[in-house]
Amino acid sequence: ELxxxxxxxxxxxxxxxxxxxxxxxSTTSDRLYWYRQDPGKSLESLFVLxxxxxxxxxxxxxxxxxxxxxxxxxxxxAAVHDLSAxxxxxxxxxxxxxxxxxxxxxxTRLQVTL
Amino acid sequence: DSGVTQTPKHLITATGQRVTLRCSPRSGDLSxxxxxxxxxxxxxxxxxxxNGEERAKGNILERFSAQQFPxxxxxxxxxSLELGDSALYFCASSPPGLAARxxxxxxxxxxxxxx
Numbered sequence: 001e002l003x004x005x006x007x008x009x010x011x012x013x014x015x016x017x018x019x020x021x022x023x024x025x026s027t028t029s030d031r032l033y034w035y036r037q038d039p040g041k042s043l044e045s046l047f048v049l050x051x052x053x054x055x056x057x058x059x060x061x062x063x064x065x066x067x068x069x070x071x072x073x074x075x076x077x078a079a080v081h082d083l084s085a086x087x088x089x090x091x092x093x094x095x096x097x098x099x100x101x102x103x104x105x106x107x108t109r110l111q112v113t114l
Numbered sequence: 115d116s117g118v119t120q121t122p123k124h125l126i127t128a129t130g131q132r133v134t135l136r137c138s139p140r141s142g143d144l145s146x147x148x149x150x151x152x153x154x155x156x157x158x159x160x161x162x163x164x165n166g167e168e169r170a171k172g173n174i175l176e177r178f179s180a181q182q183f184p185x186x187x188x189x190x191x192x193x194s195l196e197l198g199d200s201a202l203y204f205c206a207s208s209p210p211g212l213a214a215r216x217x218x219x220x221x222x223x224x225x226x227x228x229x
Contacts, residue, residue: 031215042116042204045217088157099170100145100208102218104157 002027004091006105013079014113021108023072023089030094032072033102034063037086046074046087079112086110117141118221120205126227132193135224137205139186144210145169146188147218148180152201163188165210195228202226 003026013019023032031050035043047056049065049072056063060083062075072089086109090102117140127133139146148160159172163182174180177195182188192199202225206218 033217035220042222043206043220045219048215048217050215090157099164100147100162100218101159101170101172102147103159106156 002029002091002093002103004089004103004105006089006108008108009106010109010111012111012113013076015080016078018078019076021074021076021087021089021110023074023091023105025070025072025089025091025103027070028094029067029070029091031092032065033090033092034061034072034074035088035090037088037107039086043088076110079110081112081114084110084112116219116221118205118207118219120203120221120224122224123222124225124227126229127195128229129195129197131195131228132191133195133226135190135192135203135205135226137188137190137207137221139188139205139207140209140219142209143207143219144186145208145218146182146186147206147208148174148188148190149204149206149220150201151204151223152198155201157204160190192226197228200226200228 005024034046047063052067054065060077086107089105119138144165147162151157160174162170180190202223204223205221
């Protein structure tokens, strides 16, 4: 059974600071997603990482994937209050054809303070 | 707005009752997925349909069932409801073929409260 662990679970950081959220998973995967969720809202897709060494950046967020270590990171640069949300990684198992079953991490609740 | 619609937005019902949640995928998407989000279980995959056929099953209880209709909308039926079924239920959709790898687009969710 695929297990996905995120850490930290909660992150309080000051504006302007940098930090990294980690996502570890237990079996081989052919893609990994990062989503953002604001309180009481739906999930917004941030990144999809499809291969080893993949790196994607959007604004102050950068995601990377190391399939050998089964690790993805979401790096936050110079945090701003608008980034406050819960961030989820989700892992897709390898070789499932049109069957698609995402396993989500526990989420990291990010709070950016002034 | 992802283009995925879900109704109703909120649902309050009593234990033992049955409810139906409805989802319309984005135009052109063939896959529909159902997820449950609760404080104790987190975000859990329930079931996937692809062009009317069940394709993947997760931790879906026997009291729950789903189907996808010829017009590609989907319904999730929850019966003999228990207090622990209170959760946010999301529907997501993805396009066919290789584009499905890009992401799953999530709807706004249905918040179910069982009293």
